[in-house]
Amino acid sequence: MTESNNFQFSDNSVAMSYDGVLVPLMFEPWARQLLDDYPIWHNCHILDLATGTGIVTRLLSERIGNEGSIVGVDINGEMLEIAKQRLGQDGANITFTESEAHCLNLPSNSVDVVVCQQGFQFFPDRSVAAKEIHRVLVPNGKTIISTWLPVSEYHVFGVICESLIFIGENEIAGLMRIPFDFINRGELINHFQATGFVNISVSERKMPFKIPGGIDQAIKVAYSTPIGPKLRSLPNKIQELFKKEMAVRLTNLTSDGVTMGQMVSNILEAEKVSAISS
Numbered sequence: 664m665t666e667s668n669n670f671q672f673s674d675n676s677v678a679m680s681y682d683g684v685l686v687p688l689m690f691e692p693w694a695r696q697l698l699d700d701y702p703i704w705h706n707c708h709i710l711d712l713a714t715g716t717g718i719v720t721r722l723l724s725e726r727i728g729n730e731g732s733i734v735g736v737d738i739n740g741e742m743l744e745i746a747k748q749r750l751g752q753d754g755a756n757i758t759f760t761e762s763e764a765h766c767l768n769l770p771s772n773s774v775d776v777v778v779c780q781q782g783f784q785f786f787p788d789r790s791v792a793a794k795e796i797h798r799v800l801v802p803n804g805k806t807i808i809s810t811w812l813p814v815s816e817y818h819v820f821g822v823i824c825e826s827l828i829f830i831g832e833n834e835i836a837g838l839m840r841i842p843f844d845f846i847n848r849g850e851l852i853n854h855f856q857a858t859g860f861v862n863i864s865v866s867e868r869k870m871p872f873k874i875p876g877g878i879d880q881a882i883k884v885a886y887s888t889p890i891g892p893k894l895r896s897l898p899n900k901i902q903e904l905f906k907k908e909m910a911v912r913l914t915n916l917t918s919d920g921v922t923m924g925q926m927v928s929n930i931l932e933a934e935k936v937s938a939i940s941s
Contacts, residue, residue, distance in 0.1 A: 677889050678741040682716040682749075684887035688874060693809065693928065694719045694780055696870065698726060701807055701932070706730040707775040710799060712764060713737055713782020717746030723778075724750070724757055732756040734774070738763050765791040769799045777806040781928075784810045784846040793854040800935040806860070808931040810851060812867070814843035818916055818924025819872055823885045826908040830901055835893050851931055860933035870926045877920045878913045882906050 698704065698719075704726040711720045714735035723733050735757065737743050743759045750757060762768045764786045777796045786792040796806050814820045820843060827836035848865055855863050874881050886894055894902065917923050 680887035682745050686718050690718050694722050709733045710774045710777045711735045712779040715742050719780050735759045736762050767795045771798050772801050774799050775804050779808045783808050789854050793858040797858045802937045804935045806933050809928050811843045812927040814840050816927040822912045826905055829908050830905050835890050839890050855933045861936050863933040865929050865931045868928050872923045872926045873921050874923050878910050881913050882909050
């Protein structure tokens with residue numbers, strides 16, 4: 664997972680919390696759905712861009728077949744170390760590379776599919792990142808990009824932002840909005856149109872956000888994001904007020920104590936043209 668605008672995953676405690684809390688609750692269900700929706704992986708050479716701790720790569724490893732391969736790329740070495748540990752000995756045709764999205768250390772025309780789950784919105788130069796995706800794809804290669812809709816559509820994170828504003832922590836609330844509110848459908852399409860991709864489509868996917876541990880675990884979600892260190896640095900009295908406000912708002916959000924509203928994402932699909940540009 665790349666970083667921008669001070670929304671950082673470089674703290675090892677954040678990387679561990681991300682992998683232990685957010686991946687099973689959020690990123691694994693979305694990764695499974697994404698891979699099921701686009702069954703194109705068998706025997707393909709795939710770039711998992713902004714792999715984070717590698718959940719997409721791990722699930723892809725079961726689908727690529729003997730002739731397929733995966734390169735997991737991320738700017739964050741802490742995340743990549745966890746990804747390598749999680750994969751264990753099962754990744755003979757899988758490699759992980761630390762690299763920025765706007766300067767990929769991969770040959771041109773070398774991968775069949777580029778998949779990027781919830782990373783594109785973090786790239787500091789999205790136009791250049793789109794060009795790099797285009798460069799590394801083979802002719803007729805495909806990219807699949809998912810990005811969250813605004814935080815108001817992702818209810819738990821809306822509650823986090825509202826609770827932060829209630830306690831006067833507008834700056835932290837602003838940081839929490841970065842994964843959600845900083846790229847819209849039109850901007851997403853424009854980056855890939857300008858780069859020369861064709862057959863571009865964007866669809867919206869919704870999924871209930873189920874948190875088995877209920878409200879207590881939902882509060883842990885807030886502390887497992889990159890704003891976690893800032894939350895923990897607040898005075899205990901302020902933290903308790905934040906948790907209390909979150910609990911009240913989450914109680915109003917859930918009817919069964921487990922389903923905490925919904926998750927909503929845009930999924931972009933695009934192809935590189937068959938003729939290699941000079």
